[in-house]
Structures are given as C-alpha cells and as structure tokens.
Amino acid sequence: MEIGDSDSVKFVQDAKAAGTNPLMTMVMLDWVSRGDPANGTDNGQLYSFSVAKYGAQCRVRPDNSDAGNGQKLDCSTNVTGNDVNDAHVPIFDDNSTSCPASALGPCVYRKDWATALAAAFGAAPHFYDMDNEIDIWGGTHHDVHPNRSAYDEMRSVAAGGFTGMERIITTKVNMRGSISCLGG
Numbered sequence: 001m002e003i004g005d006s007d008s009v010k011f012v013q014d015a016k017a018a019g020t021n022p023l024m025t026m027v028m029l030d031w032v033s034r035g036d037p038a039n040g041t042d043n044g045q046l047y048s049f050s051v052a053k054y055g056a057q058c059r060v061r062p063d064n065s066d067a068g069n070g071q072k073l074d075c076s077t078n079v080t081g082n083d084v085n086d087a088h089v090p091i092f093d094d095n096s097t098s099c100p101a102s103a104l105g106p107c108v109y110r111k112d113w114a115t116a117l118a119a120a121f122g123a124a125p126h127f128y129d130m131d132n133e134i135d136i137w138g139g140t141h142h143d144v145h146p147n148r149s150a151y152d153e154m155r156s157v158a159a160g161g162f163t164g165m166e167r168i169i170t171t172k173v174n175m176r177g178s179i180s181c182l183g184g
C-alpha cells in the first residue's frame with residue numbers, strides 16, 4: 001500500500017463513525033518501506049540486510065534465511081554501508097522534488113497522503129503528530145539513519161515538519177510535536 005492508501009482513509013472513516021477523531025502520524029524519516037513487486041505486496045515485505053549481500057548476521061527471519069537483522073555476528077555491532085534502496089523509497093513533502101533515478105520504486109509524497117486524509121476527515125479536526133521517535137532513529141532505523149540524532153537534527157526535523165505540514169495541508173490541522181521515547 002502507498003501513503004494515501006484506502007486503509008488509512010478507512011481508519012479515519014471508522015474512527016469518525018465511532019465518534020472520535022484519530023491522531024495520525026506523519027512520517028518524518030526521509031525513507032519509507034516499499035512493497036515487493038516479486039510477490040505482489042505493497043506492505044514493505046522487503047528487508048534491508050540481505051545475508052547474501054552484507055554477510056552473516058546475528059539473526060535471520062525464521063521464514064527467510066537471507067533476511068538478516070542488521071547486526072554482525074557479535075550481536076552488538078550494526079552492519080553499516082547498506083543500500084537504503086534495497087527496501088525503501090524516499091519520501092518528500094510534495095512532488096516539487098523529483099524522485100531520484102536511484103529509487104527502486106515510486107517515491108512517496110506526504111501531500112498525497114494528507115490530501116487523501118483531508119477528504120476522509122472532512123470538517124472534523126485533523127490531528128497529526130510528527131513521528132518516528134527521532135531520538136532513537138540511530139537504533140530502531142539504523143538501516144536508513146545509521147547515526148544517533150543530535151539535538152540540532154531533532155530541532156531541524158521538528159521545525160521542518162511543521163513548515164512542511166503547513167505547506168502541504170490547506171485545511172485546519174492540529175499538529176503535535178515530534179514523538180519521543182525520552183522521559184517516559
């Protein structure tokens with residue numbers, strides 16, 4: 001599925017039908033999972049750390065011995081230098097940024113998703129948070145963001161997220177700050 005897919009729209013519609021307004025998460029990472037055309041999925045079933053490509057790893061998926069966990073055999077050192085295009089495509093605010101030729105699938109645009117959701121929200125309040133727990137990207141998303149996030153980056157991403165959302169959403173939106181894993 002792509003951003004703006006019917007599942008997201010259906011979620012908003014179901015929440016509204018239940019008498020509530022959902023909090024949606026706007027992706028702040030520069031990359032999102034891409035589908036696997038080989039098995040006809042659009043649900044991110046590709047993986048970032050192929051054992052054949054990056055060597056033996058600490059663990060592999062039980063159903064796929066080539067899908068490594070991105071840690072070397074010592075189970076504490078991350079595999080580095082992977083190609084993010086193996087399992088991801090770039091995400092941009094809108095289509096004013098061209099999809100690079102190196103992308104192995106169509107790029108994703110936040111505006112497309114926000115536009116689809118705006119129609120689903122209708123006159124109801126639109127709640128978004130700027131997510132992906134930027135403070136732990138270097139651990140949870142080391143395949144696309146191998147280093148820890150510093151305060152300057154966190155500030156820049158949060159400020160850029162709000163500016164980007166203001167540019168791409170024309171309806172009244174309630175935006176929340178970056179979601180963090182720090183401080184409970």
